[in-house]
Amino acid sequence: MQQVQGVVARKKGAPVEIVTINVPDPGPGEAVVKVQSCGVCHTDLHYRDGGINDDFPFLLGHEAAGIVESVGPDVRGLAPGDFVVLNWRAVCGQCRACTRGDLHYCFATHNAKQKMTLDDGTELSAALGIGSLAEKTLVAAGQCTKVDPAARPAAVGLLGCGVMAGIGAAIHTGGITRGRSIAVIGCGGVGVAAIAGAALAGASPIIAVDIDAKKLAKAKELGATHTVDSSKTDPVEEIKRICAQVYEGADGADVVIEAVGRPETWKQAFYARDLAGTVVLVGVPTPDMKVPDLPLIDVFGRGGALKSSWYGDCLPSRDFPMLVDLYRQGRLDLDAFVTEEIALTDVEAAFDTMHRGDALRSVVIF
Structure with a gap:
């Protein structure tokens, strides 16, 4: 287990806090990712304000890119050192949508089975099963989509939600x-x-x-x-x-x-x-x-x-690498979506910026 800093919404409408997060070692089918960048999305604000559900406290963040630090048993096709964009559609391959060939509608997407916790042991609800407004996060291995490691994390991480949508x-x-x-x-x-x-x-x-x-x-x-x-x-x-x-x-x-x-x-x-x-x-x-x-x-x-x-009816394993390639070719300007790069301590201020309509995306850089 590791301890890192992360952004948590403790109760409805209250300002977010920077607190210590316990990140378990990855179990079967899981991975720990060292986050390099994470966008501040309107969905995070919905979580903070109780617009999603009442499963407080929430570990916010889901538009992220980073480096795989470790993987659990039985993980294939993903290894420490891989550069990934995180996604919230890790297809199960077994539900009705998957078996009829509509993987982009998977009804039972995978999340990490273990919970990240506060320092006192309180379990956290990870936003969209990711919780990436933190220095490191625990996710299902299928939530990691490998892309060109030469790409700028702040730009391609936004494919994790808003830009792909x-x-x-x-x-x-x-x-x-x-x-x-x-x-x-x-x-x-x-x-x-x-x-x-x-x-x-x-x-x-x-x-x-x-x-x-x-x-x-x-x-x-x-x-x-x-x-x-x-x-x-x-x-x-x-x-x-x-x-x-x-x-x-x-x-x-x-x-x-x-x-x-x-x-x-x-x-x-x-x-x-x-x-x-x-x-x-x-x-x-x-x-x-x-x-x-x-x-x-x-x-x-x-x-x-x-x-x-x-989620833009996307299939991350198909769409993320393709769009990153278009970005690298200069055909898709993902950099234009990054209005400002901020620190983890600036997330609450980024919500104010969002309310004013002054930014497409504020992106936390770790």
Whole structure:
């Protein structure tokens, strides 16, 4: 067992604390990873504020890259010294989703069986089964995805959650391709990643919608062909207008991604898509939010698909190495998502920065 420093949320809404964490030696199927970088994600804030569940105390963090320090018995394909991006979809290979070939929907993903604890022995709930806002963390070996060790940890670690969620929402869930149009409502980290994914796929037009000029500028930098300030313009009508200019007869975008997680913006996405178009919800709502009041005839009459995107419907073993290779080739600017590099002691301040919308990602560097 080792003792390290980590960021813990002890109770709902209380400021996080830097405390001593006990990290067990890895058991069968487990690995200890020395964390090099970890993004501060909105999901961590959800955990701190009780928006996920009440299993306090939480060891926060899940967007991380690092070096495997040790592995437990029966671990194959992973060894000390490997550079990895951590993921929260370590497929089981045995559940209904896996046996029908849909590994990206695995219903029983693996986590470490042992618990990390506080110094007094209190068991910690690791955020998304990872808990990587700590100098070292214990995970299931399947949560470690090996990638090119020459890559910058702060950039590629973000594939562990937000960036992969956005890129996958566009490419995997939305099925965006050349010759199709896309609009993204909400241009935080996930939304801008969806725009980057759409640009990789060759979509056009790529329409970014937000109320923040700085976020729209970043969206433009990462591939948006058009921007819409929805505080000044009706986004539904503007999306329809832009798409009709490009494709005669279009009545909206082929794919509309909702990256906010609110009923009112989801309703905008519903009406901003073309006939037989696709709506993708990747923004995370709170439990009290309800689907907006929609006439059922509109659901039927517009056709198409209403989808939710879980982790960008990704398969980490397939997608992480590919996206890191694109990053290394200069075709995917993951560095653009790193707004600031901070210390472990700055996590609470990073939540304030997040509230203000001043950063795509604050990344802790160890």
